Amino acid sequence: MEALSVPSISLQNFSTLNNNLLFRNHQILSTIDKCSSSKQLKEVHARMLRTGLFFDPFSASKLFTASALSSFSTLDYARNLFDQIPQPNLYTWNTLIRAYASSSDPFQSFVIFLDLLDKCEDLPNKFTFPFVIKAASELKASRVGTAVHGMAIKLSFGMDLYILNSLVRFYGACGDLSMAERLFKGISCKDVVSWNSMISAFAQGNCPEDALELFLKMERENVMPNSVTMVGVLSACAKKLDLEFGRWVCSYIERKGIKVDLTLCNAMLDMYTKCGSVDDAQKLFDEMPERDVFSWTIMLDGYAKMGDYDAARLVFNAMPVKEIAAWNVLISAYEQNGKPKEALAIFNELQLSKIAKPDEVTLVSTLSACAQLGAIDLGGWIHVYIKREGIVLNCHLISSLVDMYAKCGSLEKALEVFYSVEERDVYVWSAMIAGLGMHGRGKAAIDLFFEMQEAKVKPNSVTFTNVLCACSHAGLVDEGRVFFHEMEPVYGVVPEMKHYACMVDILGRAGFLEEAMELINEMSTTPSASVWGALLGACSLHMNVELGELASDQLLKLEPRNHGAIVLLSNIYAKTGRWEKVSELRKLMRDTELKKEPGCSSIEANGNVHEFLVGDNTHPLSSNIYSKLEEIATKLKSVGYEPNKSHLLQLIEEDDLKEQALSLHSEKLAIAFGLVTLAPSQPIRVVKNLRICGDCHAFAKLVSRVYDRDILLRDRYRFHHFRDGHCSCMDYW
Template structure:
């Protein structure tokens, strides 16, 4: 892609610029028929034929005729910028009008940088100096690439050309500075305009609204009224956007009434802005009333309503709106898929994706693929994720950093680390998120040393780590007991890399120290935190206390955790486990009673397994599966083989909930991961690994059983729990029992 040096001010230009007016030669009267045919041209083929005739007759070399042909090539309904560029390059001496047309054409193109490069070429080649018609298009191009240095350089040229008082140029500068995020400069330009028109006010209001200053946008709207400037629909779109950002429903309602009172034309754009304001402010009822009254609706109207219902978790209403659409476009499908995926409903997200495939009414785009890959990651649905990967290849979709990151994340979370590494190594571009995703993948699979090696390579590649990188790196140290390395990276974060440690980093550090038995140091670190410890920080300490049986610290951690999150069932379960492990039965009984009083229930264990692209879920003691009898028969066989191999159920994992000895063993055997393993042994071929995803931490008894099953049945079992992966093979686990 072309690049642009921002030092435009130093570029050569005519030392004695002519008068700054549009220069265009008089039309030739010798070929009026050809000029008329150019105006009537309806396709590129005919235009090229006229071009050939003009070359043969010599008419093309007349500035007016050439400019007319060029303008049609650049701006007609069948325009081709590539062809327009070729036409321009053959014009012997392009006049100022033609240069301006060329700059304007590319300023509105998907790659506005070419407009700036043409402008630079003009400064070198043209005898004419840029005029008041040139600069607005050049400024528009600078806004398109959001380059502040380029904007400042062009502004300097505007001042040198004595055009800073031109209203059209000034309005363009306001928009450009706002697009570059420099609202101070935009406002200075605004203040210097003597006679502001409605475009000046609109540019500034929209700039403030979109630039994170909604209060200033609303203040400016009130000033606009005081100065008796009549707003139009563009003004009101900007004001409504500010209301959406400020989350001011009451003022937003007042604005809607203002629009009606003042008779401002309610076109589709303005109606959609009102709809968006209501949805962003959480008033789906107001949004629905407006939506039902709208005579004209487009994809924005429909998707805004779908998004509004989805964010309110009213998925039935969201789907109702979706199915009422005359022909759902891909944007609507994306909103629904994303809503399910982001609200913890990945199965439903994949269901909608499958429906999209069957409907064939729209083609998945990058947004579709990213949301669906994320849903696959949550479920461990590697078959569907792999299908998407193949689809990307077949469709020739270029793997940008977003898709690369999502594929690495999907394969990592679905248990195929080698495939994730293949994606990483084959990527042409690797930004900080691609590197961070790969470090995260290595971390969750217990490859701590490899994660650190990747961090070193990342720095060698001159990619600066960010907050996410360090969360993943510290997690890698935690899962593999790399205490000294964890301390080093944590201490270097701010001093060496300029990344201020946040809650997630402190949680990781407490986990690193606690898992390794440095409980007092972990507790001291919490006391020294410059930010208020979160539930996750105390939860990490509580989990470490469970591993090492420290009752005193566990009670402190649990107390602090429940103060922050009183309904956290995990805290009760962990402390109850610790009490049971140390024989404090009064404590177990007290916690169970407290859970009953407050209506707190332990989250049920749930394990899922994908077979032939279908996700099968199992709860503790589940008997709802169609082949439930066959699964339990297989489970009996597994238990018998385990006992023959010397397996003894570890009943301590159910002490806090089950008291009878004969029921303890039964409860352990009904754990969801054991049911999923039994199903996998039935349905998957001998060479296929059994991939399971569990919503909770795998218990010690299931961990021991899985190791033995992998040896007795000669099967690889890849189990992902809430915190990490366990690869069971040949009677061993990749975690080396450090988890």
Template sequence: MSQKLMATRSTPPVSLPRHSKSDNPNPYPLSPTVNNDRYPILSLINQCNSTKQLKQVHAQMLRTGLFFDPFSAGKLITASALSPFSSLDYARQVFDQIPQPNLFTWNTLIRAYASSPDPIESLLVFLQLLHHCEHFPDKFTFPFVIKAASELKAFRVGRAFHGMAIKASLSLDVYILNSLVHFYGSCGDLDLAYAVFVKTPQKDVVSWNSMITALAQGGCPEEALGLFRGMEKENVKPNDVTMVGVLSACTKKLDLEFGRWVCSYIERNEINVNLTLSNAMLDMYMKCGSFEDAKRLFDKMQEKDIFSWTTMLDGYAKLGEYDEARHVFDAMPSKDIAAWNALISAFEQNGKPKEALAVFRELQLSKDAKPDEVTLVCALSASAQLGAMDLGRWIDVYIKKHGIKLNCHLTTSLIDMYAKCGDLEKALEVFYSAERKDVFVWSATIAGLAMHGHGRAALDLFSKMLEAKVKPNAVTFTNVLCACSHTGLVNEGQRLFYQMEPVYGVLPGEKHYACMVDILGRSGHLQEAVKLIEKMPILPTASVWGALLGACRLHGNIELAEQACSRLLELDPRNHGAYVLLSNIYAKTGKWDRVSGLRKIMRDFGLKKEPGCSSIEVNGIVHEFLVGDNSHKLSKEIYSKLDEITAKLKSVGYVPNKSHLLQLVEEEDMKEQALNLHSEKLAIAYGLISMGPSQPIRVVKNLRVCGDCHSVAKLISGLYDREILLRDRYRFHHFRGGNCSCMDYW
């Protein structure tokens, strides 16, 4: 922006004629011979309701010469720039034809641009005013250019306007001071905003509103509410704008009780409740958790706009009331992209990626709105959750086709999608081609390398990140420590963990401790892991004890596993995963009586093991399989393929690992059959019968893959000469030629 402004300063505009200086001190001269009675054509300007009609009046003014009178031209500019049917392009063309626009006309154009989608034009016109106009900017000019600077968050430019107003002896004008309070608040400098507010000699309601809004939006809700109380003490009557700011502060504080008091205050004081204020109350109720109050208000509102509907839609979605959210969505008289995004993101963020993508496809067919950055980020995230590579690729192509500039959010989402869908090479391609890489872009790429078992490469990328002067954050360290965990890089993990706070200023949190316990425990250093937990400066969370329990399962340490399970259940009594992990340990050591005991406890508490679910994408369609699933239309063929696989496995000496069963099954053939019903085996079998021999089989599982399925996948990759990519809850396993990328360290 500053370059554009400087260019304008250094190259004087040539489109406007140079004005001769005049002795007339009035910047808005009225021609004594020009008035609406003498020239009725001027009164027609006020009657115009379209640009076409205005152009007809413009033509008449040119014929009669009236256009060259400054006052008359000013009226035409006002109508073309500020009327309900205004056209700024037309207004600018008209302005450029005026030989000597007066200051009123300059201010009108500056004002129109300040409220336009391109407020920088307001500043450029202001620079032309300084160069061409015989009059210096006045008390009406500065509020408009300060507003433009607010919109652009152009701090240095706005401060320059402040200085110019002081030099012009306008520093005590209340309109300019109110604009400056809003400007400094918009730029995040609340101290300067407050300093201007305090120095305002005769504060009006706008002064108070500007400061209350600045504090509320600047993260100081308590101070905003305090100022509201001060406003009452000064006997300044609040209006609807005041109450919007106060409600915003209540929302930021999540103070429902005070928010309700504000709503009753509005009613008692008969403050005009317009749509904006109704929406502010609705938003406060919803975000403060009172859905009943929000629904009561919504049903009572006589006027609703897209914000009102979207607020209710978002509220239902966040409560998990998806049917009601859909009902609100369908009832909306018009749907902008924000409404579509609210529904898509609600599904995506609450573990319903299939539903999110279904709404995304509906959006594409509806033509009501075009996907924006938020839509695409949500759709990419949903694709990543499902492992829907085809749709993820389509979104990538859509971004390129429509010339959408890749910002860091989209870049991060693309990297995450490709990595989680199994195409690490493409994820790295996106990373290296990105023009700008923030900490999240780097962190997502490190996470991708980590989940694919490339621990060393992840550490190398972390080093390059530091060389690029990008400061790592807590997410970065979680991903780096995961990389060390997946590949047994114990010393490297410890070194980075103990450098977090002293070297990088990142305080280790529960996720980092859980990762460190996993690193130590997975590598067999169980006692070191216990000592680390005992020395934690924060209370160990369920995830920390879960990491220790998982390590005990790997190394068969029953005594420590029972202690870890007990501590985990103290924190989270309904954690079915704890029972399952301990049950796995008992089953691995053949203690089936204890397995049965745990299963009984789970039944008594009404706990159920999360069912295993595996999905596979074939020709753009995601197919899901549960344990023992026979609902697929090709079930017969899938089970026939499983029988063929079983026969081939036996021919090469495969023996099922029955310790991976969670329940006591007496008959040996039933144990074998139960293992065959695992969801990942069904998905792999479907992949073998439905995909070409050159296509990799990509399977996504919601749980950790069991040891027997891992062994079977290795053998299938060799027997059928197929590449199999299996993503479980924690990482990727690349099976090829009878081997796995994890080298059985998982």
């Protein structure tokens, strides 16, 4: 009996104790929800460890959830906490996967998911899958996501609405719109999220028409859209550049009383700027009760894209928080509008200000600006920076580096980067093919094209443009014909205008002018200015007056202000001695106030880019440059150099004036500057905005021999590598 009394007492005691514990537990647990800083959370954690409450899986999961999902706690701390939980339950595992899925490192969700399968006694449930699928969408990890989809079906969650909705988004994000649509159509009880997922999938997958159509269908089926729907619809309007429909959507939102939150406001701003009405955007922006970094960046982007850099700068200066995206907007706007120097100035400002840290987008845009300017020192510095900061070299960065090195004249470095990586997508291969092509290595470019086939990478339209360009620069006519004729039947790439222009260039340059004309006549679409330009260039090279007149007529019909066409035609007339025609064209240029684009050459020295215009004497070292030019002239004359005056296109009449004008061509100034400032071991790298003229070409060849210097000159079309009196273009350009 005694034995009975003891347990009865202890049971009673235990029960009291348990009640107290429950009460205390409840108190501690309820404080978790009230935490508003990581410090408070850590205090609760400590108390739970002291009381042993942390070792109760449910209580631990409460604490963990707060740390994983709260805005004030870091994911690292949460992960640490998770690792301390002796036996995390499925709920806890799911929460960790969820937290990683919306973090900056969604890949961890996969790692944790595999860990769950290995270590958790429960199988994944219907809550697990949406989180894992979300991670797959973020990463566009189509194979992993598809496998996860299969697993969900096996565990008989194939019809769960939440999982299906996540899958629609996942397949959409991976670009498999037909699979997304198949799943969407198969959902028996679609809710508003199902519609939203499909509309966004269309909008983001470059099918804005389908997105808008689906929205109208949703209307017809009386499904009430919410603000998320409208964000997707506005994004489709922005993609379609459909301002009218966009405006209708904005009034629809008002009419239907759809709640306009900050995100929706931003989507409206974005639609207005993308559709070209920055005024509407500015009006809305001014009225917005609340703005976030997105709102500011959209406005900045709007002004920058339309080329209103002053307004963009005002927005930028007013931004309360200058995230890296804002810097990127400015840098890429300058870089893409042919203002690479301004782009580099912003990059410099970013470096000095240390407000934000360059990311991959910054580096891609900056590398492109370096490529445009031929700024190899800065480009190389960025390469070192990437390595130093441990930035992962993705395909985008690799193609930018390859492109930068190739365009700055260092084919070796471009090849080094290309062969140093294992993952190469079609753009990386295409960039390398272009690099070889512009350096006149046509055969190597073609070999690389076939190497790409062996690596099972499918060529696209860019690849073919680059391959054809490579053939053109190297005079590989037969190879060019084969590629052009095989691109559609063998590789499934339909020839576009630029491919026709390349092919006309290949044929024309090699003197097959009639064949080039036949090709133009066979075209099913109207030939563009670039096609006629290629023919005209070839006519100028081979002095074909008849076809030249035809080509320039067509070209001027399409682009009446194309001074290049007039210059080329006058070139043909001058070479064939039709002076009266030359005068007519000169008069036409005067009357229409058409000015020849001034020649401009740039050269990098000690990290600074120096620019020279024709006859420029504004450079601080101008007097040194001109004495150097005189010295060069004397030296070259002694080896038999005669200036070739025909390249002046008879725009200057007096012979001595001509000679003087020739010596003032910008590339000559840049080369002289290079000889003055660069160490004898350094190659002289010059970038010219126009095509190099025959006289400057002969000049550079001789300078390379007389001064024993490598000269790398990039003109509008290609590279000329001068060494020991020869050029890599073999005088075919």
